[in-house]
Amino acid sequence: MRIVLAGAVTSTQATLNQLIKHKMDLVGVLGYEPKSLKxxxxxxxxxxxxEEESIPYKGFFNINDPDVVDQIKEWKPDLLFVVGLSQLVKDEIMNIPTKGVVGFHPTNLPRGRGRAPIAWSILNEKKGGANFFLIDSGVDSGPILGQKLFDIEEDDYAEDFELKMLDAISEALEEWFPKLKNGKIEYIEQEHSKATYYGRRAPNDGCINWSQTSKDIYKLIRASSRPHPGAFTFKEDVKIIIWKARIENNSNFAGVIGRVLEVDEDGVALVQTGEGLLSLIDYEIFDLSNNRLNKKLKVGQKLGYYSDIEIFKMKQELEKLKKY
Known part of the structure; x- marks a missing residue:
């Protein structure tokens, strides 16, 4: 089986490591090289x-560019692995490998097909997974070639999910690659009647609404945390990115929603939510120019923007401008 691998994230690297470990016939690697890593x-x-393994390599920005297509044709793969790449592979490439194109998705397929699987899984699911499947005309709907599932714990952050996913990739490929190396391509059809789908998430979807429950805000923080851009809130002219938090069930504090009620010597800030209290353990504060400030939250500060107050402030500023 002549194999080509395309991608550029940790799941791609984990797959590459297993391809090398099992001495698969890896004839080329396509590495996504973005203009910005933002x-x-x-x-x-x-x-x-x-390069270290003497495997032919080609960098790309768009996998469907003619020079990339020509390179894949030159490598003559039986299987093309597309792992950790959000770009849609067009038919011209899909028709090159003699045995098909292999995709990857980290949910409990057929549940959780679609976009932003790590974040959505932490928000809504109990299991994640490492799934290698034959790409078809649907969305993550092709027959499963290799699968390994894992539990999502109630305190798992995105980085915890990723570590479990990488272990699951290794385990799934340890089972599948020996069969593939012997020329066997066995698969199991997904139960399409049980499929669920998730849509795209953007960085701004990490904005915290302090009127929600501490449980829901905690989920959002865990789902948005590293390697994602982070859940965030505001305080006047600064932005606060929250990386880690903790639900407080035994505190005797109560206060106004969004208000900082207590700050300890390490800067851990206790905040009132719409229902329950949340301690902000790891956070960063940035100014309007996105410069990181060496500051901690203070007792009495209120987090978030509130439309009535902000509109009144804008009216006051507008009235001042009219006088000039």
């Missing part, structure tokens, strides 16, 4: 690994 979570440059 919106690419868990990016990994595959070129050094490919």
């Amino acid at each position: 919106n690419v979570s868990a990016y990994t440059l595959l070129k050094p690994i490919a």
Whole structure:
């Protein structure tokens, strides 16, 4: 089986490591090389690994560009692995491998098909998974070639999910690759009647609404945390990105929603939510120019923007401008 691998994140690297470990016939690596890493979570440059193992490598920005298509044709793969790449592979590439194109998705398929699987899984699911499947015309709907599931614990953050996913990739490929190396391609059809789908998430979807329950806000923080851009809130002219938090069930504090009620010597801030209390353990504060400030939250500060107050402030500023 002549294999080509395409991608550029930690799941791609984990797959590459297993391909090398099992001495698969890896004839080429395509590494996504973005113009900016700002919106690419868990990016990994595959070129050094490919060069160290003397595997032909080609970088790309758009996998469907003619020069990339020509390179894939030249490598003549039986299987093309597309792992950790959000770009849609067009038919011209899909028709090149003689045995098909293999995709990857980290949910409990057929549940959780679609976009932003890590964040949505932490928000809504109890299990994640490492799934390798044959890509078809649907969304993550092709027959499963290898699958390993794992539990999502109530305190797992995105980085915890990712570590479990990487272990699951190794376990799934340890089971599947020996069969594949012997020329066997066995698969199991998904139960399409049980399929669920998730839509795209953007960085701004991490904005915290303090009127929600502490449980829901805690989920959002865990789902948005590293390697994602982070859940965030505001305080006047600063933005606060919250990486880690803790639900407080035994505190005797109560206060106004969004208000900081207590700050300890380490800067851990206790905040009132719409229902329950939340301690902000790890957070960063940035000014309007996105410069990180060496500050901690203070007791009495109120987090978030409130439309009535902000509109009144804008009216006051507008009235001042009219006088000039």
